[in-house]
Amino acid sequence: MSLGISDEQVELGDTLRKWAASLDPIAAARAAEGDAGAGFGDLWSATEEMGIAAIAAPESAGGGGGTLLDQAIALEAAAHELLPGGLLGAAIGSVLTGRPGRFGVQVRTGGAVWDGGTATEHLLLDEGGTLRASAGVDLTSRHARLVDGTPGRTDEARRRIAITLAAAEAAGVTRWCLETAVEYAGVREQFGRKIGSFQAIKHLCAEMLETAEAVTAAAWDAAASAPPAGGGDGGDEEQWAFAVEVARAICFDGAVDVAKSCIQVLGGIGFTFEHDAHLYLRRATTLRALVGPADEAAARLTAAAVQGVRRRVDVDLEGRDEAIxxxxxxxxxxxxxxxxxxxxxxxxxxxxxxxxxxxxxxxxxxxxxxxxxxxxxxxxxxxxxDLVIAGWAVPTILSHGTDAQRERFVRPSLMGELTWCQLFSEPGSGSDLASLRTRAVRVEGGWSLSGQKVWTSVAERADWGICLARTDADAPQHKGITYFLVDMKSSGIEVRPLREITGEALFNEVFLDDVFVPDDCVVAEPGDGWRLARTTLANERVAMASARLTKSVERAVEIASTGALGPVDEARVGHQVALATVCGLLGVRTTLRALGGRGPGAESSVAKLLGVRSRQESSELVVELQGDALALLDGVDKTTGEALAADVWEQFNTRCLSIAGGTTQILRNVAGERILGLPR
Known part of the structure; x- marks a missing residue:
């Protein structure tokens, strides 16, 4: 999904992408290769006529009167088509001055003047000086170097605006690279098959999707959180500063990574100068160089987090909440x-x-x-x-069960009088529920279930279990499965605890030996089990948007607050702050889509994948930050030992997250096929 969420924002981005593509911008960039003085005159004239660079300038000054987010959406669209010239510098200058113009902007003291080689006006941190235009790595831009002059100082507001709009361009580059790789994987054949059906390619494209959504969410938040021009209500400088550093830590490395992966998917053709992929890699690499190291941003995030700053996201309900x-x-x-x-x-x-x-x-x-x-x-x-497993079982009963089942199970479950477990996974099936072997045989008044289930939480104390069992061995795998409600106190059920890598036993094996389940505990009809297992209520839960840090990230910040970490480890903590924040932002964007009456976008599908990565990486980092102490637990004081033992438990326990509820690898297959449309 692109930066825009509302219908108007989506339409703005779509319109500008089509317009930019109509100009054949890459042909113009290729024609100017090596010409340091190329101004891309015809393209810039068309860009000025459209007013793209001044969308956020006041209407009274000849601008569009839009927000910084509107400007970011326009830059994302233009970067998607790799529109050459000085659009980024002009947009930054327009926001800074409040009027249209063709600006070159110096963002970092002593650094390059962004788009200085194609500008007619320059906003410099230095006083005076001579500019020398350069044809750099990016064939679509002409930046400049300040040859002489008196060094000035970094302007913080300018830096934030520049990073925000550069992040929007990074999002556009990332989106093109993802789309190009997926399109190619869907048509290119090797060994008689579309290469997108190969799991390695599918996973690579799914990983590109994860990164693209992270880049998009971070770039969107930096633009959306900016205070309005001229001050006034709705702005929070501290929050914007935090969001900008998250974007800086996520977007530019992310864009480079996705551009490189695009070339990998394309293979030999992607390595040629003829293909456009390298032009996007060049733009991404240049943007990263202009904004500076991601580790610098990460260190800033750590410092802010130690001071108590967290990203707070307020969802604007646009007055729809006033009556209720x-x-x-x-x-x-x-x-x-x-x-x-x-x-x-x-x-x-x-x-x-x-x-x-x-x-x-x-x-x-x-x-x-x-x-x-x-x-x-x-x-x-x-x-x-927390309803735990009842939160899965009861919606199925509500949607597909009988009135008697609803009367019997729903309210007691809500009241906490009934505890549920889930009897789905089996030793030989795991995520592949269609291959399950637990059998259900027709007997008088009901069914007799026999088989083995595994990885079953709270089975040792559950009152009831939702169970899938095969009722028709002759039917196709997905057709012969039935959804049962099993009384866990029934004769023939044996629960054996499974000790996990943490040393505790939270999971169980459950053995069913001729367990009787009456007909009134079958949900829907025999053979409907697969459909029931894959469906939820149509009116799904919409959670309140939040960008909270996770437990382990908070623990890492706590360790950083002691002042015992060096610069490298402080940056590592900051990268985890950024990733955890982005995971929350994906949920925010999903919430906003729901409020706008739209279904979930790709954010909701990749949230688990990125969330798992965040929790696993951050819990591992917490332990690493404490050096070799975990090898010497007997030699530390009680308080330190208990804290470290809890940290190690969390690291080990999070290993289950990439397995439970569908392994990461299976979910990437699903993302590749259902979201990206890659062949099976």
Whole structure:
């Protein structure tokens, strides 16, 4: 998905991409190769006529009167088509001066003047001096060097605007590289097959998607969080500064990585000068050089996080909450006034525990109502209990079960009177549920289940389990499976704990030996199990947007706050702050899509993949930061030993995240096929 989320933003980006493509910009860039004085005159005239570089300048000065996000969306679109000339410098200068112009801008003291070789005006940090234009690595731009002059000082506002708009260009480059690689993988054949069907290519493209979504989210947040021109409400300099450093840490390395992967997918043709892929790599590499090292941004993030700064994202409901908020706030306050022991029943009764579920167990709430309920419960200090597996089992019963099943199971589950486990995975099937071997045989009044399940959390104390079993051995794999509700106290069930790498036993093996399940505990019809296992309620949960740091990242920041880390490790902590923040931003963008009445974009699909990476990498970093202490646990004081033991437990425990709920490799296959459209 591109930077734009609203219909107007998406239309702006689409329109400008088509317009830029119509100019044949890459042909112009190739024609000017090696010409340091090339000004791309015809293209710039067309760009000025469209007013692209001045979208964020006031209308009274001849600009478009838009926001910095509008300007970023325009730059993303232009970079997608690699429009040459001085658009980036002109856009930065337009934002800084409040008027249109063809600007060259110096961002870093002593550094290059961005687009100085094609500009007619220059905004320099140095006083005076002579500029020398250069044909650099990027064939589509002409930057300049300040040959002499008196050094000035870095302008922080200028730096943030420049990084924000450069990140938008990085997002456009990244998007083109992803699309180009996927298109090629879908048509290029090797060994009689489309190369996109090869798992190695599919995974590489899925990894490109993950990076592209991270780049897009970070670039979007930097632009969206900027204070409005001229000050006023809606701006927070500290928050913008944090968002800009996240973008700097994520976007430019990300764009280079995706450009390199694009060439890898293209193979030999991608290595030729004839193909356009290297031009995008050149733009990405140059952008990274202009903004400076990502480690520098990461160190800034660590310093900010140590001082307590976290990215706070407020979702603008655009007034849609005004009519419903007073009543919801009053209800939340009444709930907060109740004794803790009585809150759950009233959460269930009011529908606030599961507002996205249909009445009478929820409110059938739309996304706006769900968000407002989250906000007001949070403001009142009311914490909703986690339904755990019941959160998966009960929606299936609500959607596909009988009235009797709903009456029997839904409210007791919401009240916490019933605990559920999931009997899906098997030793020989894992994520491949279609190959499961647990059998269900017809007997008088019901079914007899026999088989083995594994990796089953809380089976040792669960009251009921949702179970998939094969009821028709002759049917195709996906057709002969039935969805059962199994009483875990039934005769024939044996639960054996499995000790995990943490040393604890949270999982279990469950053996079923002629376990009787009555007909009234079959959900839907025999053979419907596969469909039920893959569906949820149509009115899905919309979570309140958040960009909180995860447990291990907070722990890494805590270690950094002691002052014991060197510059390299401080930067490593900052990179994890950036990644965790981006994972939260993916959720924010998904929430905004839901509020706009649109289905989830690619962000929701890659959020788990990036989230797993964040939690695993950060928990491992926490342990690494403590040196060889983990090899000497007996020799440290009790407090230090307990803290380190907890850190090691977290590192080991997070290894399950790339396995549970579908392995990372399987999910990348799914992303490649269902999102990117690659062949099976």
């Amino acid at each position: 908020r007073p009543e919801i706030r009053a209800t939340a306050q009444r709930l907060a006034a109740l004794p803790a022991a009585g809150q759950r029943a009233q959460l269930v009764e009011s529908g606030y525990l599961t507002p996205h579920w249909p009445a009478p167990f929820g409110l059938g709430a739309d996304p706006t109502t769900q968000i407002v309920i989250d906000q007001e419960l949070g403001r009142a200090g009311v914490v909703r209990p």
